[in-house]
Each structure stands twice: as structure tokens, then as C-alpha cells.
Amino acid sequence: MLNETTKKLVDEITKNFAASKESISSSFGELLSLLIDKLQLSQDKKFVFLLLGKTGVGKSSTVNSLLSKEIANVGKYDATTMQVQEYEHEMNGIKCLIIDTPGLCDDIPEKANNQKYIELIQNQVKQIDLLWFVTRLDDSRVGEDEKKGIQIISEAFTPKVWEHSVIVFTRANKADDYLEELQERTKRIRDEIAKHTGHEIANKIPSVAVDNKSQTTPDGKRWLEELYTQVFIRMSERGAIPFLMATATRINKTQSNKDKREPNWTFYNNYEFETGDKEDVTSEFNVNDFVFTGIQKELIKKKIIELIPVLAVAGASVGAVVGGPIGSAIGGVVGAAVGSIFYFFS
Ligand SMILES: Nc1nc2c(ncn2[C@@H]2O[C@H](COP(=O)(O)OP(=O)(O)OP(=O)(O)O)[C@@H](O)[C@H]2O)c(=O)[nH]1
Ligand SMILES: [Mg+2]
Known part of the structure; x- marks a missing residue:
């Protein structure tokens, strides 16, 4: 009523x-x-992002770019211990929660114990509206540590978690051959995720190339709106x-x-x-x-x-x-x- x-x-x-x-x-x-x-x-509802990716790939920078807010610290965090770090913010009166998983994709000794990390995440993370897998476009392979991170997340939240996820490639302007790398790296990461979810879910995960130091990707297109679009359409209904x-x-x-704006306006x-x-x-x-x-x-x-x-x-x-x-x-x-x-x- x-x-x-x-x-x-x-x-x-x-x-x-x-x-x-x-x-x-x-x-x-x-x-x-x-x-x-x-x-x-x-x-009075909120939305929750869970960030997954190696230290320094640009997780915080990308979320800050999208939300136009200094939500998470950039570049200062030293990921040496296992923990789950949460940043809560309010935008226009709406709460958002950014969850960082430092160490999850890094080669640190503590991680030898997968099960401990899975429990830690399960206990602390109650709601995820979008999972971000963030990696550098100029890194050519899926690292062992990233593979481990994908595995831990799949086990902690069931493979369905990938239905609400995006792959984000940072440093798009540092890639040698932008389109080829975007295509190739997307395929490799989807293949890795598919080991846990099957190809049907994995092949639907969108990938977005961004560059937090530039408004455009090497093809001259603005990336912020593309990121916004994919984030929005992939998000859970609740978020x-x-x-x-x-x-x-x-x-x-x-x-x-x-x-x-001018008609052929470009950045x-x-x-x-x-x-x-x-x-x-x-x-x-x-x-x-x-x-x-x-x-x-x-x-x-x-x-x-x-x-x-x-x-x-x-x-x-x-x-x-x-x-x-x-x-x-x-x-x-x-x-x-x-x-x-x-x-x-x-
Ligand atoms: N050239 C370029 N530099 C970037 C980009 N994204 C982030 N950086 C830089 O990379 C460094 C690390 O960025 P962060 O956003 O702190 O990375 P992070 O993944 O949050 O790192 P941790 O929180 O330590 O795990 C900073 O110096 C950023 O300015 C990008 O797209 N292009
Ligand atoms: Mg960070």
C-alpha cells in the first residue's frame, strides 16, 4: 500500500x-x-563489494574511481597478515561496505592454511552484492596466488558467488597489445574460475579494462561508465x-x-x-x-x-x-x- x-x-x-x-x-x-x-x-539498505586481488593491483583505486570517494586507502596498506578489512561509507545517505581481503591472493606463509582463511571469511562476511576480481592487464598470466584466491573464495561462498562478479583489469594503458591482452587474459581467468563453477557461469563474467591514471583506455574510450554499467547489471538484486x-x-x-558538451567531445x-x-x-x-x-x-x-x-x-x-x-x-x-x-x- x-x-x-x-x-x-x-x-x-x-x-x-x-x-x-x-x-x-x-x-x-x-x-x-x-x-x-x-x-x-x-x-536503509546497503550494498557490499568484496575485493579480491593481489596487493597493489589497484583494487582500492578502482573502487574510489567508481564511487568518486576516498573509500579505501590507496597504496599504503602492507598486506602481510591474514585478515578481512572492512570500510563502511555513506553516500547520499546510502550505506556501502567495501570488504578487502588482504593476503588472499598473495604468497604469504600464513596462507598455507586454506581452511583457516575460509572460516575467517565465512565468519566475517555476511553479504556480498558484487565480487570484484581485480588483476593487472599488463600481467601476462594467472598467478598461482590468484588461482589460490579464486579457489578459496569459491569454497568459502559456494561457486554461485561468481554469478555476481566482475573481472577488472587495471593499468589498461600499460598493456603492450591492449585488445589482444584483454581478450586473452579474460579467457584465462574465466577458465580458472570455470574449474570451480563450470563454463556456463564463468563465461558470462564480464571483464572491464580500466586505468585509474587516465580517463580512457588505449582505444580512446571512457572506461568509468563501462565499469558502472557492468557493476550495476551484475549486482545482486538486493544491492x-x-x-x-x-x-x-x-x-x-x-x-x-x-x-x-560538444557533439564529438572526447577526453x-x-x-x-x-x-x-x-x-x-x-x-x-x-x-x-x-x-x-x-x-x-x-x-x-x-x-x-x-x-x-x-x-x-x-x-x-x-x-x-x-x-x-x-x-x-x-x-x-x-x-x-x-x-x-x-x-x-x-
Ligand atoms: N598506472 C596505473 N596505476 C594504478 C592503477 N590503479 C592503481 N594504480 C597505482 O597502483 C598503486 C596501488 O594501488 P591500490 O589501489 O592501492 O592497490 P590495491 O590493490 O588496493 O592494493 P592493496 O590494498 O595494498 O592490496 C597506487 O600507487 C596506485 O596509484 C592504474 O589503473 N594505472
Ligand atoms: Mg587497497
Whole structure:
């Protein structure tokens, strides 16, 4: 049942918009109410990422890039002991938990005891919404330590854990032959994972090449939106809506800045996030905002419909409505999320 506040709010919004836009119908009002209710229910939920990968491959850097936040320390951690390290943060009022497994993919003596590590992880990790397997693109093989890490995770969480996972290759710009290495390394890692899950699950795990020192990969494409897309569509149902809400304000901004960008606008290769001294073609565009391609928007839309099936029926009318203004009329994190959802339908 819809609560009274939601109903009143929706009435008000639909009335205001009806004056200026004929496409708003009463069924749209109902849809909006359901959407707001669904999002409100997710407001106190969190999403959990579990990071797996050797020391120094760029796990923390990549999560920080995606969430545009210093969530985990970069480069300072010395992984010599077995432990599970958790970083909890709040973004737009949504909690996120990043779990690091230092030592799991490193050759350290303590790891001789697999069973002990499996128990340690099982006791400490209650929920995983997405497992990240992070490795350097410029490393040619799957190391013994990485194989061990894959095995331990599969045993600790059952092989089904790989259904909600992504492979992330860092240092994309350091690879000798980018596309070939991306293809080859993806295959090798999937083969390794397949030893535990079978090929059916393993071959569906997406791989994304990133470079935390650059906005683009060697093919000149932006990687941040691709990472966002794969993370979102691979995430558990439970974690996906909170993730969408946590990042919603950066998606709405994209929408409002859309017209300010030049049509063939492109980022500079090897642009350094830290220096920021190169002149940007769009001074109002923030490097942390997302610029999705049509395909990425479609993939995200499909996942949103899986999460909120009522949107399937209303697809066309949602697209016809201006998301940004409706979002700000609703306000708060729920409003931002409504705005971003409409953006993906537009
Ligand atoms: N060139 C380049 N350097 C990177 C990239 N990602 C991370 N680095 C650098 O690699 C170093 C280690 O990065 P972290 O993000 O701390 O790696 P980590 O996997 O979290 O390391 P631990 O927490 O120690 O296991 C830092 O100096 C980063 O700046 C990348 O994509 N390209
Ligand atoms: Mg780290």
C-alpha cells in the first residue's frame, strides 16, 4: 500500500506537470507512487563489494574511481597478515561496505592454511552484492596466488558467488597489445574460475579494462561508465537499488550538462585525475559525472526493469517525462534516484 505522504506528493507533482506537459496521465501518477515507495524501502539498505586481488593491483583505486570517494586507502596498506578489512561509507545517505581481503591472493606463509582463511571469511562476511576480481592487464598470466584466491573464495561462498562478479583489469594503458591482452587474459581467468563453477557461469563474467591514471583506455574510450554499467547489471538484486541511489546525483548532473558538451567531445588520453591542469572542452563538466553511451543506457534500463518490473509497462511514458525536474520536485535521495531512472529511459 502506498503511504499518504507519497500519494499527496505524487498528486502535487502530476498536477504541476500536467499544466505544462500533456503526457502526464493518471497511470503515470500511480507508477510514480510505486517507484517512490520502492525506492523509499531501499533507503536503509546497503550494498557490499568484496575485493579480491593481489596487493597493489589497484583494487582500492578502482573502487574510489567508481564511487568518486576516498573509500579505501590507496597504496599504503602492507598486506602481510591474514585478515578481512572492512570500510563502511555513506553516500547520499546510502550505506556501502567495501570488504578487502588482504593476503588472499598473495604468497604469504600464513596462507598455507586454506581452511583457516575460509572460516575467517565465512565468519566475517555476511553479504556480498558484487565480487570484484581485480588483476593487472599488463600481467601476462594467472598467478598461482590468484588461482589460490579464486579457489578459496569459491569454497568459502559456494561457486554461485561468481554469478555476481566482475573481472577488472587495471593499468589498461600499460598493456603492450591492449585488445589482444584483454581478450586473452579474460579467457584465462574465466577458465580458472570455470574449474570451480563450470563454463556456463564463468563465461558470462564480464571483464572491464580500466586505468585509474587516465580517463580512457588505449582505444580512446571512457572506461568509468563501462565499469558502472557492468557493476550495476551484475549486482545482486538486493544491492543494485541502493547502488543506484548512492550514485544518482552524478547521473542527474550528467543529464543537465548534456547540452553543454560538444557533439564529438572526447577526453584526452592519459589525462591525470590528480593534476587536472589540462584545459577541458567543457569547463562545467565534472570528471566524476557519467556520460553513458546508448548501449550502456539500454543495459542499465533492462536491469532496472528486472528490479522494478512495473517500469516495463510504463516504459514509453517514463521516457517522455522530464526526469530531472520531477526528481528535484520529489527531492532527496529518492528524488535523485527517480530522476536518474527516468534518465535511463529517455
Ligand atoms: N598506472 C596505473 N596505476 C594504478 C592503477 N590503479 C592503481 N594504480 C597505482 O597502483 C598503486 C596501488 O594501488 P591500490 O589501489 O592501492 O592497490 P590495491 O590493490 O588496493 O592494493 P592493496 O590494498 O595494498 O592490496 C597506487 O600507487 C596506485 O596509484 C592504474 O589503473 N594505472
Ligand atoms: Mg587497497
